[in-house]
Amino acid sequence: MDGGHTTRHPMSPAISASTVLPQQRQMQPHHHPARPAIADLFTLYLGMNSKQRAEDPLRESSNKLQKRVTALNRDLPPRDEQFISDYEQLRMQFPDAEQLQAITESVLISFVLQCSSHAPQSEFLLFATRCLCARGHLRWDSLLPSLLNTVSSIEAPMVQGVSVTGGGSVTPSSAITMPNAPNFHQSNPASPLSVMNTIGSPTQSGIDQPVGANVSPIKAAEFSSSAQLGTAARGDQSRRGAEASYLHHLSCRIILAGLEFNLKPATHAVIFQHMVNWLVNWDQRPQGMDETDTMQTCRLEKPLHEWMHLCLDVIWILVNEDKCRIPFYELVRCNLQFLENIPDDEALVSIIMEIHRRRDMVCMHMQMLDQHLHCPTFGTHRFLSQSYPSIAGESVTNLRYSPITYPSVLGEPLHGEDLANSIPKGGLDWERALRCLRHALRTTPSPDWWRRVLLVAPCYRSQSQQSSTPGAVFSPDMIGEAVADRTIELLKLTNSETQCWQDWLLFADIFFFLMKSGCIDFLDFVDKLASRVTNSDQQILRSNHVTWLLAQIIRIEIVMNTLSSDPRKVDTTRKIISFHKEDKSLDANNIGPQSILLDFISSSQTLRIWSFNTSIREHLNSDQLQKGKQIDEWWKQMMKASGERMIDFTNLDERATGMFWVLSFTMAQPACEAVMNWFTSAGMADLIQGPNMQPSERIMMMRETYPLSMSLLSGLSINLCLKLAYQLEETIFLGQAVPSIAMVETYVRLLLIAPHSLFRPHFTALTQRSPSILSKSGVSLLLLEILNYRLLPLYRYHGKSKALMYDVTKIISMIKGKRGEHRLFRLAENLCMNLILSLKDFFFVKKELKGPTEFTETLNRITIISLAITIKTRGIAEVEHMIYLQPLLEQIMATSQHTWSEKTLRYFPPLIRDFLMGRVDKRGLAIQAWQQAETTVINQCNQLLSPSAEPNYVMTYLSHSFPQHRQYLCAGAWMLMNGHLEINSANLARVLREFSPEEVTANIYTVVDVLLHHIQCEVQRGHLAQDLLSKAITNLSFFIWTHELLPLDILLLALIDRDDDPYALRLVISLLEKPELQQRVKNFCNTRSPEHWLKNQHPKRAELQKALGSHLSWKDRYPPFFDDIAARLLPVIPLIIYRLIENDATDIADRVLAFYSSLLAFHPLRFTFVRDILAYFYGHLPIKLIGRILNLLGVSTKTPFSESFAKYLVSSNSSICPPPEYFANLLLNLVNNVIPPLSSKSKSNPADTTRSTFNKHHASSQPGGVGNTDGQRAFYQNQDPGSYTQLVLETAAIEILSLPVPAAQIVSSLVQIIAHVQAILIQSNSGQGMSGGLGQSSGLPTSPSGAAESSGPNQANSAATGINATNFVSRSGYSCQQLSVLMIQACGLLLAQLPPEFHMQLYSEAARVIKDCWWLADGSRPVKELDSAVGYALLDPTWASQDNTSTAIGNIVALLHSFFSNLPQEWLESTHTVIKHLRPVNSVAMLRIAFRILGPLLPRLAFARPLFMKTLALLFNVLGDVFGKNPQVSNPNPVEASEIADIIDFLHHAVMYEGQGGPVQSTSKPKLEILTLCGKVIEILRPDVQHLLSHLKIDPTSSIYAATHPKLVQNPS
Structure with missing residues (x-):
């Protein structure tokens, strides 16, 4: 370069250093004496004119160099080669080298900004930069970031902010950022003036002027505000675009010069970031220019492609694998691939194509094979979410499920309402969503699933609900499409003469639920359905099922509002009427209820629409209005025939049933009244007085009638079912009389027949109607009976078992210390047992993980058993559940002293077994405490329980006995009985009734420990065990059967929990084989049916004392409905079977099952019990016992x-x-x-x-x-x-x-x-x-x-x-x-x-x-x-x-x-096991298979760091098998590292994905723990492979991620 012989035209002076220096390097840069000298030196060599400022006192005019620098009349600047010597002479005058370097850097950058469009001056600046850096006067690692940041800050106001991907700005396209970067806009970031006003010449007047005033080819308007830009001429705008291109061009040449040296990773990061941003924003126009002007400017300017090519050269050098300054993965995740306006340039297109190729390979590693087929099957209770709340702003407590996700360009699972709304119809993602929804509509998953995946349609949302939902994956358009598809599907089934009335009933229930929830846009749905019917190839509408379906929802508020006030109501009404399709060929002699309903449903619907709005009446069919009169006539005849408005619902023929169904759609209120009259028609009766009741207490009870059959209820309109359920609730729970069993059974059947539409959480719903309702013991008892013996499966189906458990626990905690509340407490406790054992997923024992549980000791023990069964047979579903397991176990065991036997623990899953193994068995201490209190307790018992004891002593005992002694009352009584003494059972019964339930439970657990200890002691003294067991059974029978003093279920549970005692289970079996119990079980089974909904006989109510025994029924009068001592054993018998198997007593377990199989037929979850016990003891059950267990499923x-x-x-x-x-x-x-069935759209055959x-x-x-x-x-x-x-x-x-x-x-x-x-x-x-x-x-x-x-x-x-x-x-x-x-x-x-x-x-x-x-x-x-x-x-x-x-x-x-x-x-x-079986991996082919197997798991593992790190380490080790320093198989021609570039990219992506905790974004950074791990395992690899992974370390001198990581930058040590 010969800059000395090239004419350089004058330009304005330098830019202030304050625009480019970090704050710590700025020390009054405007007034530093070196600044004007250095600026003049550059001015001289650039061939610029500079006016001498005589008033400047800092100038040393006597200096020979100064005279030469400030000479005014030179025609040509000095030769470039002299510049460095002149600079070094100037440098000697200023001792602070660091300060001088900062000023030189600032001045140099200012001239780069001004002179980039002047070729000779640009060449000199490039030459000067090289020289200064080569001599150490400037540092590339400081200069290049400052230069690039200054250029970007100058350009930022010239263009509009652009969001390339996901709402990002034109600033950094990746996570790489320069630490301690200068803050250029401290005073006012929105305005460029604060920066521009500091840019001026040191030789001009004290008032700094904008750059290039009067003399610069770059006009001041280039760096002025957007308002000035908007008024500039188009020629100026074109020129400004060209000047920006020149600036990029020169900057790139300087960067290329710098890249010849070893720069720091942080510098490479900043260079890469700016190069990508320049390319991404290459076509961004200044504000005020339209797109055509921009395109013309960009296409015509020659420098455009030149600077872009230089940018590409820089990028290629950065990602070149020889030096690997930047991992290629940064290109894969940057915004460059998303350019919308790609210029016609082969080099740029080539790099974008290469990025897409590499990106597609990463995407392949992230996605499972046939991932588009992965769809919820609804074959389990669990809904495994395919994504996690990782999006910024999404709450961790978000209860939404993401049953499917959409793959991003890098394969990560994405979800969100905005995304779902953008899925194009007909695409693979659209079909996948529709496949899921269609399958859900066929298989009727829990309403809880629907609530968590669907959204309220936009037309029904309030203003406050307009924001998009992060977890959503289905749009309202999708659900409308799926519901329309299902409707047409059922029409085809109906037309094929397939019996599918049940399908229509299930679909109507879901359809009503979705429409009432506002998830379906009614107008849109009618349009979709009408379009399908019109465009159908065949005559698909041959029946009135669609009219019947729409009649179900026509009374929903949003539908009524639409049909009465929407502007499109007339058109919509016409379409609804067009679905009417009466069957003219009905055989009058062979008409079923369905046919009658479908025949009359059009007229019913027409009457309803007629009542909405007068403006649409003219469009209605008058014949249908006339036909509606037949319904009215039939009803009048029925009323006349039945008399007193009471219809006999047990004797309705098929025509009457069909007409009543029609009536439910036309006149729901009279139909509801008719049903209620049916239940009250038998009148009232006085409740029979109990032995402990006052004669003045009078309770009325409804006489029994027959419950309504499921076949009758199934055809009623959902609207009537809602009215009827509400009215029955009013009578059952809020009425003055005790309801009949028939009424309660009908209420239950209504809830079961329409589980989506009619379900309500009872505790919430009833307390909203009457806040004090549960304070009535009768209401609480009835509600708990209904929940325990009728609605448990329904609550589980709805996913409401946990909420119900919390509600019931509140009742338990309130009354467990309350004297005499045994019936309500034991019922609530039994319900809670069933609930805990029904929960087949992780659950909190309290809504918060704080403080001990509110459970009883019995429930705490059962909770541990339930968790063990769930974890062993189904695993722990979610990451957070695994995290919370330990504190949950601590919370449960905080108040429990129990320890499980070795035989039980060996079947527990390791997670629970390891926690419980260290617990100390405190049974010995309990026996010691008994022995210390024994004398006192026996004395008290002698006074209380002697046959001649006064009844008044009961109150004395209750008032004066110590609480710690009360738990030993039954143990003392047992010891007296064991000594052949006759005891006063009446006094004992009375005391136990006056105890609190908590004290009775403590007595049961204590007496079990005492009697087992006593048996062991007596055996050691030489007594026969069989005699001792026989005596113990006799005494226990006294407690349980003879005088009904203790609840049997709790006693059995206490005994099986002592299964490590050799006599405990023998006592249990003896109790189960007692004739008294077996007779009660037989009576229970003979008077009830497991399929209670099919039993339409006249109900018979059991007597309270016969059903529950004297201990529970003592002073209670409220009659039982479904409760019974035998029914209380339903959760207990399965636990006994578990304990027998654990103790290798499989023959005895078979014997117990043989007798109690008829009772277990009533178990609400016996199918789950069979499945769980087979899984829990898999490999340990004899085939005979397996057959016995399977027989429990029965035929029903x-x-x-x-x-x-x-x-x-x-x-x-x-x-x-x-x-x-x-x-x-x-x-x-x-x-x-x-x-889920495949869509009919497929490419195969x-x-x-x-x-x-x-x-x-x-x-x-x-x-x-x-x-x-x-x-x-x-x-x-x-x-x-x-x-x-x-x-x-x-x-x-x-x-x-x-x-x-x-x-x-x-x-x-x-x-x-x-x-x-x-x-x-x-x-x-x-x-x-x-x-x-x-x-x-x-x-x-x-x-x-x-x-x-x-x-x-x-x-x-x-x-x-x-x-x-x-x-x-x-x-x-x-x-x-x-x-x-x-x-x-x-x-x-x-x-x-x-x-x-x-x-x-x-x-x-x-x-x-x-x-x-x-x-x-x-x-x-x-x-x-x-x-x-x-x-x-x-x-x-x-x-x-x-x-x-x-x-x-x-x-x-x-x-x-x-x-x-x-x-x-x-x-x-x-899952690692499969890879361990594949190792040692001896080829790249096997390596790819291993990565293909485990790679797609990483999105799920990213939220479980230990498992993620374990998986990542395994993948690196597999990589080491082939590319290690000591490979498993020596190959004379080793594979080049470049052959696995896709795996290298994928490893970078996996690390970044885990760091973000979700889809990689521009701000994503790896976690330090992962970088540390990678740094260690990389050491096993060959040097050439290590080189490609060198950035996955925590070494800031070799890794861009470490060099730009906030934690490492803040703590460089």
């Missing part, structure tokens, strides 16, 4: 077992595994009944894809699936487990758990079916003329299809030999391709329901199948060929199946991913 539940299941269960040779056909049919049943839902219903009744003739069952038919979908899935799990073969054989059979599923299905479907054979003619010999991929060439055929090929595929209604991928999903779902023993076998078998693939084991294959084969093998099975080229590896990885997606969080901890 219609459990859908496989046809051949019984044969394999009782097989004489238990070592033989059932054939593959059995397992294939099991999976097919899940596909037909549990897995169009001839097979028009699969309608009615085909599915027919298919499920074919010989391989389990038929369901009515399509769906109502909730009351599936109360446990809750829905037919859950029943099918849990039944399949029960079958697997019951098979008498090891888990390894079962899993092996399932895995072999899945590995070769497509080949098997094509073989079985060969009669359908499928083309493509077995897919062996694929173009890649290294990766054949599943038929020939494994080591044995005939393995697929051998796996399929046991499957009967006849019509296997046709029974599903799917094509081979569709069925193959759905069977993979079904298998993963099924395995996820099984205990961890099966998981270990799955990991082992999956690894074996993968390792056995011959092409992977062939070491002679080139790396490129293996990579290609792996990519082919790991295609989504959905897409591979379309070409009939599925591979065993692809199917197995898809199986693992389906399995993972259904696992609870706790069970994910064992």
Whole structure:
């Protein structure tokens, strides 16, 4: 460069250093003596004119150099080579080198800003910069960030702020930021003037002027406000755009010069950040310019592409793998890839394409195979959320579920209302959402699920609700579409003459619930439905079901408002009327209630619409109005015939039933009154006086009548059901008389028949109607009886069991210390037991984890048992549950002294066992306390319980006895009885009744410990154990049966909790086998029905004392409805069975079950009990006991077992595994009944894809699936487990758990079916003329299809030999391709329901199948060929199946991913096992498979840091197997590190994802713990691979993440 011979035109002087220096380096920069000298030096060499400022006292004119610098008449500037020597002479005058460097840097930057458009001057500035940095007068690490920040601060006011992604600004596009960056806008960040006013020449007047005044080619307007920009000429705007380009151009050249040196990582970070931002904002126009002007300017200016190319050069140098100054991943996550206006430039397009390629690879690692098929099946009680509250502003307590998510460009799961609203119709994401909603509408999941996933439609939201919801994944448009689809689907089913009335009833219940909740836009729904009916290819509307459906909701407020006041009401009414479709060919002699209802429903609806608005009456059908009179006439005749407005509902014929249904839609109030009259028609009676009641107390009780049948109630309008439920509540809970059992049963049936529409949390609903209602003991007793014996499954279905438990706990805590409240307390405690045992998920014992529980000792113990069963059989679902488990256990055990036996603890899950193992058994201390108090207690008992004791002494004892002695009363009585003394049972009974329930419980636990200790002592003295046990049973019978002094259920629980005592369980069995108890159980079973909703006989009320015994019924008069001592044993018997099995007493457990199976038929959750006990003791139950346990399910539940299941269960040779056909049919049943059906839109075999839902219903009744003739069952038919979908899935799990073969054989059979599923299905479907054979003619010999991929060439055929090929595929209604991928999903779902023993076998078998693939084991294959084969093998099975080229590896990885997606969080901890089985990994191909298996788990693991770190360390170790310093297999031609660039990018992304706790954003930073871990494990890798991962460390000298991390920057030590 020869700058000395180039003419440089004058320019204005320098920019102040204050614009670029950090605050600590600014010390009055305007007045520093070096500043004007350095500025003049640059002015001289740039060829600028400078006026001498004579008044400047700081100038030393006598200096020879100064004279030369300030010479005014030179024609040419000095030669560039002289600059450095002149600068160094000038530098000698100022001793503060640091200050001088800062000023020089400031001046240099100011001239760069001014001279960038002047070529010779730009060349000099570049030359000067190089020289100054080379001599150490400037530092690149200081200069470059200051330069770039200054340029950006100058440009910021010129353009509008742009949000490129997710609301970000034009500032940093990634997480890399410069520490201690200057603050350029301290005074007023919104205005550039505060900066501009500091920019001036040191040689001008004291009043600083804007840059370039009068002489600069860059006009002042360039750096002025937006208002000035708006009025500038377009030519000036064009020029300004060009000047900015020149500035970028020169800046890039300076950066390129700096990159020749070793800069700090923080400097690289700042450079990268600005380069990306410049490119992202390349087309941003100044305010005031329109888009066409900008485009013309940008396209015409020559410097544009030049500076962009230089920017790209800088970026390529930064990400170059040789130096790896910046990891390429930063490009992958930056905004550059999202450019909307990409210029016609090959270099820029090339880098964007490369970013997209690398990004797609990262995305692939983040997503599971066939992830688009992962969808809630609603086959379990749990709704596993697919995402977590990680978005900024989203509360951790947000109760929304995200049942599906949408993949981001980097594969992360995304959700949110804004996102859901932006999903385009017809796309894969839209279809996935619709698939989920359609499946939900078919399978009726809990209303709790609907509440948590849906939103109020925008048209029904108030102003305060307009903000978007972060957790939402479905838009109102989606739900409207799905409901319309379901309506059409049911119409097709109806037209095919399939019996689907039950389907319509279930759908109406959900439809009413959704419409009343405001989740469906009514107008939009009617439009959608009308459009579908109009555009249907066939005449789809052949019945009046749609009219009936709309008639259900027409009285909902938002619907009434729409039809009466909306501007579109007339058009909407016309469309509603267009759905009317009467059947003109009704046979008058063969008309059922449904036909009558559908025939009259149009007129009923017309009458309703007629009442809304006069303006739409002219559009109504007058014939329908006339037809409505027939309903009125029929009703008048009924009233006349029945007399006194009382209809006999037990004798209605089919026509009368149908007409009453019609009446419920037309005149709900008269119909409601008729029902209420039916219940009061029998009149009232006085309640029979009890022995302890005052004669003056009089209670009226309704006489019994018959409850209304389910068949009658099912056809009533939901509106009438609501009215009726409200009216029945009023009478039952707020009325003066005791209601009849028939009335209560009818009320319960209403709630069961419409679980979505009619459910209400009773404690809340009743206290809102009457705040003091629960203070009435009768009301509380009745409510608790209804909840305990009728509505437990309904509450569980709604997800309200926890809330109910908290409500009941409040009652318990209030009355447990209250004297005499035994009946209410024991009922509440029994209900709480049932609730705790029904909770199959983690729960808090209090709403807050503070303080001890409010539970009783009994409930505390049962809570531990329930948690143990849940954790062992279902795992812990969520991360936060695992975190809270320890404090929860501490909270439970804070008030409990109990310790569990070794035999019980060995079956507990490790998480609970480890916590309880260290507890000290304080039984010895309890016995010591008894022995110390024994003398006093016996003396008291002698006075109180002697046959001649005065009754008055009872009050003396209660008033004067010490509380600590009262707990020993029963123990003292027992000791007296043991000494053959006769005791005063009347006094004992009275004292126990006057005790508080808490004191009675303490007596029971104490007497158990005392009697067991006494037996042991007597045995040691030589007495026979059998005699002692016989005497003990006699004495206990005295307490329980002879005088009914103690509650049996609590006594049994106390005994089984002492199972480590050799006599405790023997006492329990003896008590259970007592004739007194067995007779009561028989009486209970004979007078009741387990399916209470089907029992329509006249109810018989049991006497209070006979039902509950004298202890509970003592002074109570309120009659029982469903309560009984036998019913109180329902939660206890299962716990006894558990304890017997734990103690290896399986024969006795079988004997107990044999007798009590009839009682357990009444257990509200017996199906869950069967499933749980099989899972809890898997591998430890004899086949005889398994058969006995399965018999509990009985016939009433219609459990859908496989046809051949019984044969394999009782097989004489238990070592033989059932054939593959059995397992294939099991999976097919899940596909037909549990897995969400695929949309008809599919790319595979169009001839097979028009699969309608009615085909599915027919298919499920074919010989391989389990038929369901009515399509769906109502909730009351599936109360446990809750829905037919859950029943099918849990039944399949029960079958697997019951098979008498090891888990390894079962899993092996399932895995072999899945590995070769497509080949098997094509073989079985060969009669359908499928083309493509077995897919062996694929173009890649290294990766054949599943038929020939494994080591044995005939393995697929051998796996399929046991499957009967006849019509296997046709029974599903799917094509081979569709069925193959759905069977993979079904298998993963099924395995996820099984205990961890099966998981270990799955990991082992999956690894074996993968390792056995011959092409992977062939070491002679080139790396490129293996990579290609792996990519082919790991295609989504959905897409591979379309070409009939599925591979065993692809199917197995898809199986693992389906399995993972259904696992609870706790069970994910064992997922590493599959990788451990694959190790040592000896090829890149196997490495990719390992990463493909575990990679997609990271989004779920990111919220469980220990597990995430463990997984990340494992992935690095696997990487080390191939790319380690000491690889497992030595290779003469090692693979280049560049071959795994995608894995390198993915590791960066995983670290960043965990740091953000969700989708990576521009501000995401890695966590220090993760960087520390990475820094350690990277050490095992080869240097070239370490180099690519060098930024994943905490070393600020080598890592951009460490150099820019706030914590490390603040604490550099």
